[in-house]
Amino acid sequence: MYAYDEIDRTLVNERVAEFRDQVKRRLSGELTEDEFKMLRLQNGVYLQLHAYMYRVAIPYGTLASNQLRQLAHVARRYDRGYGHFTTRQNIQFNWIKLAELPDAMADLAEVGIQSMQTSGNNLRNVTADQWAGVAPGEIEDPRIWSEIMRQFTTLHPEFSFLPRKFKIAITASEHDRAAIKIHDVGLKLKKNEAGETGFEVLVGGGLGRTPFIAKTVKEFVAGRDILSYIEAILRVYNQYGRRDNIYKARIKILVHELGVEKFAAEVEEEWQQIRDGELKLDEEVVEDIRSRFFYPPYEKLPHMPDELKQASADPQFEAWRRNSVFPHKAQGYAIVTISLKPVGAPPGDCSAEQMDALADIADKYSFGEIRVGHEQNLALPHVARRDLPAVWKALDQIGLAIPNVNLVSDIIACPGLDYCSLANARSIPIAQELTRRFASHDTANLIGRLHINISGCINACGHHHVGHIGILGVEKNGEEFYQITIGGRADEGAVLGTLIGPSVPYGEVADVVEDIVEAYLALRARPDELFIETVQRLGVEPFRERVYATR
Amino acid sequence: MTSPLEQKKIKLTGPSIVTANRTWDGAVIYRTAANDWSTDLGRAAVVRASDEARALLAESVADDLGAIGPYIAPVEVDEKGKLKPGNLRERIRLKGTTIGVPALAQV
Numbered sequence: 001m002y003a004y005d006e007i008d009r010t011l012v013n014e015r016v017a018e019f020r021d022q023v024k025r026r027l028s029g030e031l032t033e034d035e036f037k038m039l040r041l042q043n044g045v046y047l048q049l050h051a052y053m054y055r056v057a058i059p060y061g062t063l064a065s066n067q068l069r070q071l072a073h074v075a076r077r078y079d080r081g082y083g084h085f086t087t088r089q090n091i092q093f094n095w096i097k098l099a100e101l102p103d104a105m106a107d108l109a110e111v112g113i114q115s116m117q118t119s120g121n122n123l124r125n126v127t128a129d130q131w132a133g134v135a136p137g138e139i140e141d142p143r144i145w146s147e148i149m150r151q152f153t154t155l156h157p158e159f160s161f162l163p164r165k166f167k168i169a170i171t172a173s174e175h176d177r178a179a180i181k182i183h184d185v186g187l188k189l190k191k192n193e194a195g196e197t198g199f200e201v202l203v204g205g206g207l208g209r210t211p212f213i214a215k216t217v218k219e220f221v222a223g224r225d226i227l228s229y230i231e232a233i234l235r236v237y238n239q240y241g242r243r244d245n246i247y248k249a250r251i252k253i254l255v256h257e258l259g260v261e262k263f264a265a266e267v268e269e270e271w272q273q274i275r276d277g278e279l280k281l282d283e284e285v286v287e288d289i290r291s292r293f294f295y296p297p298y299e300k301l302p303h304m305p306d307e308l309k310q311a312s313a314d315p316q317f318e319a320w321r322r323n324s325v326f327p328h329k330a331q332g333y334a335i336v337t338i339s340l341k342p343v344g345a346p347p348g349d350c351s352a353e354q355m356d357a358l359a360d361i362a363d364k365y366s367f368g369e370i371r372v373g374h375e376q377n378l379a380l381p382h383v384a385r386r387d388l389p390a391v392w393k394a395l396d397q398i399g400l401a402i403p404n405v406n407l408v409s410d411i412i413a414c415p416g417l418d419y420c421s422l423a424n425a426r427s428i429p430i431a432q433e434l435t436r437r438f439a440s441h442d443t444a445n446l447i448g449r450l451h452i453n454i455s456g457c458i459n460a461c462g463h464h465h466v467g468h469i470g471i472l473g474v475e476k477n478g479e480e481f482y483q484i485t486i487g488g489r490a491d492e493g494a495v496l497g498t499l500i501g502p503s504v505p506y507g508e509v510a511d512v513v514e515d516i517v518e519a520y521l522a523l524r525a526r527p528d529e530l531f532i533e534t535v536q537r538l539g540v541e542p543f544r545e546r547v548y549a550t551r
Numbered sequence: 552m553t554s555p556l557e558q559k560k561i562k563l564t565g566p567s568i569v570t571a572n573r574t575w576d577g578a579v580i581y582r583t584a585a586n587d588w589s590t591d592l593g594r595a596a597v598v599r600a601s602d603e604a605r606a607l608l609a610e611s612v613a614d615d616l617g618a619i620g621p622y623i624a625p626v627e628v629d630e631k632g633k634l635k636p637g638n639l640r641e642r643i644r645l646k647g648t649t650i651g652v653p654a655l656a657q658v
Contacts, residue, residue, distance in 0.1 A: 096575065
């Protein structure tokens with residue numbers, strides 16, 4: 001965990017007071033909606049179909065148990081008893097009243113949670129690998145650099161009115177769990193030949209109407225130079241990024257139109273002018289941030305304790321353990337992923353009662369820490385392996401011992417037309433139906449790793465372009481239709497999926513997905529060939545034939 | 552923000568209403584014939600011609616304190632004169648989400 005200092009607390013409290021005054025002026029008529037809209041957006045307040053939606057940042061996906069309890073409190077007191085974890089390490093409350101928002105914001109500020117820049121054309125919440133600091137083999141805890149980046153990007157005066165929103169993600173592992181290649185800037189921690197810590201810098205990724213995979217603009221930027229290099233990128237974007245057309249305003253369009261070499265040259269030229277200035281990071285500054293991260297006092301524990309040996313005789317426990325428990329950097333410990341994808345439920349939703357119970361479980365078994373991942377799941381980052389049976393039972397009591405992590409029913413879905421004012425079609429009911437179709441754990445295990453991503457419109461909040469199976473809702477003559485892509489992925493081998501054919505109506509989507517999965521099972525070269533590998537080997541044609549032969 | 556009144560021509564495909572969200576809590580509201588707002592679709596003023604629609608929209612937009620984002624939406628009128636939402640989006644806005652909430656949530 002990171003311990004905020006007095007500067008952070010003052011900043012957050014001042015922001016609450018400022019927003020309270022802005023809301024008061026809006027409700028008195030002193031501010032028009034046109035004047036107020038940008039102010040509320042800068043604080044994560046949207047207007048959706050039914051109500052205001054409040055998006056709260058969970059920087060680099062790290063939550064303390066007391067923070068999760070406070071989120072539960074906000075869900076219960078100001079909303080309808082639940083929250084929705086998003087694909088960018090945020091949580092959204094869907095039913096909040098504008099008049100009560102300042103109070104909700106003040107309650108969250110008590111535990112160091114805020115919502116600055118969770119919407120608007122600015123630098124958004126900096127995200128990171130949800131296993132940061134505990135994943136075996138990572139270069140360094142990426143949250144140290146994420147926190148430096150958070151402080152740098154918060155209320156940065158030069159970049160508060162960018163051409164469009166701007167998202168940064170950081171990873172320090174070979175396996176990319178932070179989806180850095182679909183971000184405006186993706187940073188991958190690495191060491192150079194001299195053993196120095198720095199970053200490979202990727203720019204211009206993004207989904208939406210015009211999807212692109214990010215391109216490497218510099219193979220290595222030393223850690224001490226990363227802020228000046230990011231500043232140089234932002235300056236080039238701020239200068240050349242288009243403000244005349246919202247659909248062409250993201251940095252991915254600029255990189256595409258300039259070409260990555262020309263873009264990199266522009267950045268380099270700017271960087272050379274500022275790299276030795278005030279943004280150069282002293283080691284003391286980095287060390288100060290590093291020292292504010294708390295790491296648990298791990299004990300020396302056995303890898304296979306008696307408790308685990310005994311529990312492994314229970315097939316239900318084993319089913320959960322195989323899919324939910326992952327290696328940890330410390331011997332005798334594990335990372336536990338908590339699926340928020342129960343059969344028939346909206347992906348990423350979590351009730352206030354579940355949040356409270358999870359906070360208790362985290363206190364008892366994970367040194368009071370919870371993580372939030374972009375797949376809309378949670379994780380307990382420091383669980384002693386001897387405690388795994390007890391954690392499983394505790395999760396089961398709140399309906400969250402779901403053994404489907406990374407399987408076909410572990411679906412990413414945006415809120416879609418059930419909540420979102422931008423959506424053309426519903427996402428969540430499609431996800432719900434698919435979880436019912438693939439409710440059998442044996443079937444899901446037989447299929448193996450398969451990521452289904454669903455978006456209710458072309459803005460692609462459900463990351464459909466990079467789903468192994470991607471589903472995009474469109475509207476045709478007032479009816480909901482869905483385009484299906486296959487072969488996308490969001491990890492270190494990120495690639496955009498390929499459309500398999502004409503869109504299908506709402507009622508046929510689950511059938512189509514079943515057809516695709518059946519085709520995969522028939523086509524795979526061996527039982528451990530993953531769906532994505534089969535698509536890469538054979539292309540989309542066999543799947544297209546299977547889906548459309550009888551339609 | 553571009554005002555909906557800047558549209559040169561308002562095309563109606565059938566009976567229509569003006570709807571928005573209430574400023575203080577974001578609730579779905581409908582413009583009534585009494586120059587007011589109601590959460591009851593049944594009280595919405597129905598327009599059938601573009602001039603009528605423009606006038607209703609104009610008075611709705613003028614109430615910036617009471618409502619956010621007024622727009623014209625289709626509505627169905629049954630044989631008894633009862634109003635029903637004219638598309639899925641408006642059905643969801645009126646009746647709520649088509650999905651369940653988390654198992655342990657208290658609504």
